[in-house]
Amino acid sequence: MSKYSRVVAIIAVMVVVLGVYFVILGGRGIDFIKLGGPVNIGLGIGVLILPLLGLWIVAATLRAGFRHQHLARRIHDENLELDVEDLPRLPSGRIERGAADSLFADVKDEYEKSPDDWRTNYRLARAYDYAGDRGRAREIMRRAVELERIESA
The missing domain is CATH 1.10.287 (Helix Hairpins)
Known part of the structure; x- marks a missing residue:
């Protein structure tokens, strides 16, 4: 299984x-x-x-959850997932704060160039999540879902 x-x-x-x-x-x-x-x-x-x-x-x-999974599949299919494999981690498995903040800064720059693209919103939401800001991650993910829905309509 x-x-x-x-x-x-x-x-x-x-x-x-x-x-x-x-x-x-x-x-x-x-x-x-x-x-x-x-x-x-x-x-x-x-x-x-x-x-x-x-x-x-x-x-x-x-x-x-289903909507977020749909976006995750699309991001995977488009090879746009955030690469976090090589980032340093704490013993708990979480990404170290400095590395997460650096990742967030890079993704935020990408987002600012294209704020109305669901892909950059999705990636920003994931970066917020890795940085530990769950509230903003949820807010931006809702925006990504809505933008993807509009694009697909």
Whole structure:
């Protein structure tokens, strides 16, 4: 079984487990509502909202993951992946801060020359990730997804 297949299998199992949990939680919410009374009905409605919120979070996360994987495949096919193989690493496996910052500076220069290309946005998001700025990485990756979607339309 390939690494990719294992990851997909783990995600599938987690989604099934969450689905079972959401069904059980929804059943508890219905049980509260059946008991009657304003407090029980309020609790029941609150408990019913949790599985709906959970489903939305799972769906949004999976959708983003699939979109990011699509971009990763395209970047790989176009041979534009960031080369981080030779960068010095910490014992934890993370890229050393100075090397990550240097990589980021190079990729940022590339991005500034073509800020509306999804490829440079994707590469910048990866560089942010390697530099440890996950928030900006997510923000730029969302932009890369949107730009790629526009290009493909």
